Amino acid sequence: MPIYSQVLGHEFKKLHPMLQQRYKHIEEKPYKGSGVMKRISGGSKWMFPLKLMGTRRKLMFPEEGTFIPFTIQHKPKIGEVGEEQVHWERVFYFNGKKRYFNALMSFDPDRGIIKDYLGEPSVMYSDLALTVLENGGLHIQSKRQRAVFGKKEIPLPRFLQGIATVVETFNDKRGVYEIHVSVQNPIMGTIFSYEGEFTNDA
Template sequence: MMPIYSQVLGEEFNQLHPMLQQRYKHIEKEPYEGSGVMKRISRGPKWMSPLMMMGTRRKLLFPEKGTFIPFTIKHKPQTGEAGEDQVHWERVFYFKGKKRYFNALMSLDSERGIIKDYLGEPSVMYSDLALTVLENGGLHIQSKRQRVVLGEKEIPLPRFLQGVATVVETFNDERNVYEIKVSVQNPIMGTIFSYEGEFTEDA
């Protein structure tokens, strides 16, 4: 397996916090499992609930919100149909009596220096992802161009219809935990979905 995250970051990868370097080197080579708690999960306006409920069928979005929600995170390296290296992400949120997912399949576009991110199962959305390292050694991920996936067709989305995602992952040395913040914003509707929490690698 080629290291898709370290390859897209290049020399900047060495500026990541050592625990983040370890984590991302690990998930590029073998399955990774972690568990923790989402201190807060928020969603957009109530009128968006039917759309969010539809997202549950594709393991993408969900209408629930809350605080201190248990969750698990799993990564699995694999090879795509065209022979490309991929990493499958599975995030499961355990609400009372319900399991909700936020899954993705990532691969490298080495020519453009971005991560290709297919969201949902089967995929319904695509985003370019740009990765940078923060001054504190955290990893910053920002979505760029997006497309709707309709079978074999991918239709570019105008900016006003996009859900722009921002992800920040850091490591807390005092508490020995990974911390994660995710926010998906639309220029018109505001917050579509967000969560903030922490996790540790399973033994």
């Protein structure tokens, strides 16, 4: 059973039909979409060096802008202990530069959450809680986080965490998926955010 329908249970059927279609077979076959980020913003300027370092791990990037082309891909994988995983690749195209925001996700049946390893190789881990909105949209909220150092993981106090909120919906009038992402820190405020739209590639 797909990891996203497992974590949502009966709520999965409340998703917009197009979101159900997109997530139903996500572990069985690759998916690719493309679109435009209407806005990408990066928060505090002093974080520029940290975000530039993040480009090496395909996690963060310092660029900002409007109407930035991007692609999104999901690819099924099998983990070391045989668990189903989904590799996410998000690529943003800034005037010839390719920037990434990648992750590897799997389902934890004991805790009923999605496990999210961010970056390549991973430098951050986060629990993800999924809920369905009244309009059939998918709401994703990060919870407990850990810094990853190889095979060692260290829990992060909340003041060091980047709390992510993701909302994905489908616009029936325009026939596009809409995505809104915001990552906030309790002290630093916005780390980065973006909002845009995309369609399935044939």
